[in-house]
Amino acid sequence: MKKNKYKNIYEELAGKMKDGTFQPGELIPSEHELAARYETSRETIRKALTLLSQNGYIQKLRGKGSVVLDTSRASFPISGLVSFKELADQMNGAIQTSVEEFRLILPDPYLQHQLQCSVKEEVWKVIRVRTFDGERVILDKDFLLKKHIPALTEDICGKSIYAYIEQELGLTISFAKKEITVEPCTNEDMDFLHTNGFAHVVVVRNYVYLDDASLFQYTESRHRPDKFRFVDFARRHMK
Amino acid sequence: MKKNKYKNIYEELAGKMKDGTFQPGELIPSEHELAARYETSRETIRKALTLLSQNGYIQKLRGKGSVVLDTSRASFPISGLVSFKELADQMNGAIQTSVEEFRLILPDPYLQHQLQCSVKEEVWKVIRVRTFDGERVILDKDFLLKKHIPALTEDICGKSIYAYIEQELGLTISFAKKEITVEPCTNEDMDFLHTNGFAHVVVVRNYVYLDDASLFQYTESRHRPDKFRFVDFARRHMK
């Protein structure tokens, strides 16, 4: 099989950093030694190490080796493109999702612009509220093009839309552009959320694309400010 | 010279997307053709295209080619690790920096924790205010370890600390971990900023590292909410 050897090695090494087999500050084995240990070529090891470096697991030091970085503070996931369900599964605590609205609509001009579609394109409108420890703190407004997602049910929205798209429909969610701003509370925010006297919400606008580069989803995720936290890892120069 | 051929090609192709030589939706030449055109190997071209893909310039379609994505909406820089001076240079408008405080201190327990240093390590404390169109909207509190940055002047802080570190000191700023939250205004915020009645500020905490993986800077960037905007590009699966 000619598939994903480097990705498997990446996963295995990343696991060893997460579970503490490799400690922060330590040097991992050299590329030659890893190549021998995994019975593969140095180039394949280098692809795995490049991924680790890009995701903040290691720092490569020329002439010395690769040192393990401290990822404990980061509280994963580090930004990335992760669905709420996947995020919730990684956390421990009382987290609930309730579907407040679910229907097929024709887009208004604002949505036409966000989804770059015509007024005739049918769109799934899904409104969900995320509850943490009994407090309604996130309002998710999803809009999905029926052209790409022909069938959808309220039941699926209560679980995970992404799992349905990837596992049932066999589509591949590829990338997203996101924008974070702070905006005044709307009436809708106050209806659905426990705003606790906050006059503003943090708005995360997500434009999500499939692997053929077609835009299929626009999501507006509205967070109560005191419960919002975004963590990112960024490299200055690319390698 | 055995250096950075792939990075040069990346820069050249990225430039063609920015200036419109390559239009969104278009297919760029195939890897074979680019290899011939640049008189290099396919692997070198692939490294350049991988960078373009990671930074949201193109989407690679197996069996078809690489399609140019629309980066016009993104309004660069897309997250990344960019100094304020570099960001300001790309924008047009009346932007000013004023240094409000500049001195050498010994860290209190909070700073010791943020910078992971002892109470004896001297730290440069720099407080700067960023003014847009006459409004004081960002308060930057920088703390730099003297161990790594032995000399610093108020004049440098008024221009660009990063330019000084990289060009004068010859150090390489490598990566940063950042965290975005929303927090109540402090007295300091109200003293230095035109808070315009806002009760909260957006706080961006930056932990910045050199290329030997040593932490040298902790920055707290406090933004007036209505002027804050963060744009990110994220891929779901890594390649």
Added chain:
DNA sequence: CTCCTAAACTTGTATATACATCTTAGTATT
């Protein structure tokens, strides 16, 4: 003992080859 140098080992870049997998267009068959 100190200093310098050379060797060994590390990661970085460039090139080449082979084959897998996917898309598309063209051809042949039914």
Added chain:
DNA sequence: AATACTAAGATGTATATACAAGTTTAGGAG
């Protein structure tokens, strides 16, 4: 005319080699 197959061309993965450049260590010269 519709379908099925084939070939060409595209990207994806794996391997191999050579050399460049930075770091560390060991050993030799003084």
